[in-house]
Amino acid sequence: MAENVLISHLRKGDFSRCSPFLEKALLGGENLVNFLNDLLYIAASIEGKDNEMVHPLVTMNCIKNIIGDNKTNPSESLLLYSLHLCKERKIINYNDAIQKKEIEEGSISSVFVGELEDALQSCDWNSVDKLMPSIYYVSDRSRSIIDTIADLGLQNIDSNIVMIFHLLRAFNFKQKKSHVWTYACLLVNKIKSNSLPKPNSRKDCAPKDFIENIAGEKDVQKLVKYAAVSRIWDGDYVRLRSYRREISSWLYENFSIATENNMKDTQIKNRQIDFISVAEKIILNGNSYNMISEKINALDALRYLNNIGCSINIKSHVDSLLKNE
Template sequence: MSLPQRIKSYFDAAVTMDYDGPTMAHPIIVLNALKNIIGDNRNNPSQKLLDSMADKSEKYPQRTDDQKVLDQTAKDGLGLTVFISDLEDACQKGNPIEMEQEAARLQWVNETGLGGLEVLIEVALQGFDRLGLFAYHLQRANAFQQNKENTWIYTRCLLKEICKASLPEPHDKVEHELWVMDQVSGNISQLNKMAAARRLWEGDYVRIDGYRRELSHWFSLLDEGAEKVDGKKIMNGLGDYVNNGGNFFIQMAEDLQDQSNWEEKTIQLEALRYFIKNATKQGQAVISMHLKELI
């Protein structure tokens, strides 16, 4: 099995878990974060991090009825027309059975297999603080070695997380100076969400206008700039990573494995890895501060 196939198998296992924990701690988040970090050295991938992915993907029992739900929907009849608005309305009403039925109908008629997933991501972004980080990493996990015949398990995974709490109403687009998107937050817990929001904003999606509408609302609620840190205090090895790449973040991720809260810290580490790519000297100093706190 090739490296991409191996990683994809971990993703597939994670999204078919019968997971009953908080959305912000769903295994697919840390698995996609690990994939991104491992990608810094594809020629000699970290066995320690791959083993960690394997262990994490086996943490919960698996659902076994995903195909059954699709087949039953087809058996019941798809009807003459399938409307995206029917799925959106079901989500707003918070009716899990109706949501699943409408998503399955859309799955059958959409040629790319992505129609339902993209609609649900837009819906999830209405509740960005609860679902945004998860939705981003789920979307990237699905896009990795994407197989349109295998999208339903990702769609259903997202459905199950959306159903755990009610959603706010859709938000209006906010015409706002989005300077905050380029800042490296001094709040490490907020930084994870900002990294997810920034990448969703920059993505190439069919429903990008809807994504940006919801993201603009979320960004407009933030009122913070970069932490004021001495710009000379750059962590050893970080500058070399910025210029040349390498194993800097891989080594840090491996070191975190022995900590009890390694999952949370790995997600934070991956967000910092994203921001370092285009960070100013001031931003690099803030990132260095966060990295030192993770150790």
């Protein structure tokens, strides 16, 4: 199936031809949704760099979330930066590679998902690379391959949670079948960077049990991870029971259940934060992709914590993000 026009322009680096799509996206509605979904897909196709703490897909999904605060009059500067993310980057055509493999091999043999799980668990990457195309085609190119990889990846939450959450949300935005393979490849490449520990046992706890406890948390990256596990916990996934097993174990190891804490004044201040404006300032004042992406990622997590009424001084964290350091 031929790619749509915007994705084709982005792959070729022909950004001058992207302007009409940007203009339509600024009108909101379905044009905005399609524009963001295409940018998410291209961001998932970008080859990561060793010195990058945050992959462009994560940054793009954070921007998509923040833009959602005003979908009728979307931020032009945030949409422009979304296009900028793709500039001068190597964009991998994962779909082209899998289509060639299908033609070369003719037919794909049946395999069990358990074989892929075993290969991922043992970090047998050669077997993973051989099994993934078979699972992909046997499942009729369904999202099940993404869910399987995410399930195993959550055994190492500290390393993988940010990518897993944002990748799942990015794919869920439109759930295009033609995008499955690209998202699956990006996720497995992330998981390859660290070995997977054994599965953990479930603990009798949930993210809500710790929401008051994190009120005094100073480490914004810990808040980012807490926000990610909380959002997955409340999501609608086929493997949610397994996801929750790993999340509960991580929460149990990293937080203690809190006592009641009253911070109503802080919550009132938090409600006054314009997260779109903050994101625009971060981009305007940032002097590197790494600085901007890490701050945008943190801002998106703080926005979520604010939306669920978390008793945390979010304004203080936001003020820190706006410091040019």
